[in-house]
């Protein structure tokens with residue numbers, strides 16, 4: 015039995031808490047940074063704002079008291095939007111004990127530093143670290159639909175602990191030792207999902223989606239390998255797996271943002287309509303491009319996505335330029 019503190023009560027934190035509760039055998043705390051949301055969750059027994067339709071069992075203890083949430087926890091499951099991880103960890107750093115495992119389930123790159131979540135954690139704490147990623151829409155995990163994810167850690171026994179504690183009849187957990195590969199697979203697929211959404215919004219058909227997925231995995235892999243990841247990791251759950259899900263699944267927020275851009279709506283208006291829900295690709299696109307420049311990696315889809323998001327480029331022009339690039343080997 016482990017005591018698990020889920021830090022972040024958005025859709026994914028809530029779904030993982032539900033999955034762990036259904037599995038049984040753990041003590042579970044769910045922390046929300048908002049006292050009002052924590053109160054609503056406790057009173058209604060449901061996360062009406064981020065994951066409506068799923069009843070929270072009473073054995074998930076909801077709190078907005080961060081020190082209380084992490085006290086004597088074996089695993090700190092960090093599921094905040096990636097831009098908030100540093101703030102949350104900085105707050106609890108003096109309270110961490112040496113053996114507490116920090117498990118990140120966020121899929122993003124820090125916008126200002128281009129750091130992956132493992133690097134953000136390492137800059138604050140020296141605790142054992144693992145990352146959980148893979149094709150996993152929160153709503154489907156909450157509903158107990160069969161899902162496979164991957165957990166990576168440089169310490170195999172840490173990944174095995176998470177595998178043991180999270181595996182259930184509806185959640186299959188693979189282990190991996192490639193932290194940068196798994197982290198970048200989870201983060202970069204959001205950028206490509208935005209682009210796939212743009213193509214869908216422009217009504218460009220199935221061929222364009224397949225082209226973006228396959229050429230997307232090519233550029234994701236180039237950057238991940240340059241950052242120390244393994245090529246085969248990007249062919250796995252946290253690369254191709256999550257990319258296929260997010261580029262084709264109607265539940266993806268990143269793809270939805272892309273569709274709206276393709277339909278001609280402006281980014282601020284689209285973000286406002288998400289009502290506080292996070293589409294990580296919006297922040298990670300510029301960071302991915304920053305990393306690409308640092309490692310001299312070519313990322314044409316990411317480049318065009320950045321121009322659409324942050325330089326007001328017309329989506330049709332972006333697609334035209336992608337198609338007009340000089341011919342090359344596959």
Ligand SMILES: NC(=O)C1=CN([C@@H]2O[C@H](COP(=O)(O)OP(=O)(O)OC[C@H]3O[C@@H](n4cnc5c(N)ncnc54)[C@H](O)[C@@H]3O)[C@@H](O)[C@H]2O)C=CC1
Nearest residue numbers: 023024025026027047064094095098120121151152291292
């Ligand atoms: N929703 C999904 O299906 C999945 C999401 N993820 C990843 O999980 C991470 C969290 O996403 P969701 O749970 O979907 O979020 P969400 O979009 O459902 O909710 C936003 C979250 O941000 C939190 N928040 C807002 N301001 C904050 C602050 N100042 N400090 C700390 N937290 C703050 C809110 O309390 C809420 O928990 C993201 O990195 C996402 O990419 C990963 C797999 C699946």
Ligand SMILES: O=C(CO)COP(=O)(O)O
Nearest residue numbers: 148149150151266267268
């Ligand atoms: O990461 C996800 C599924 O694996 C969720 O994707 P979105 O953030 O685009 O909804």
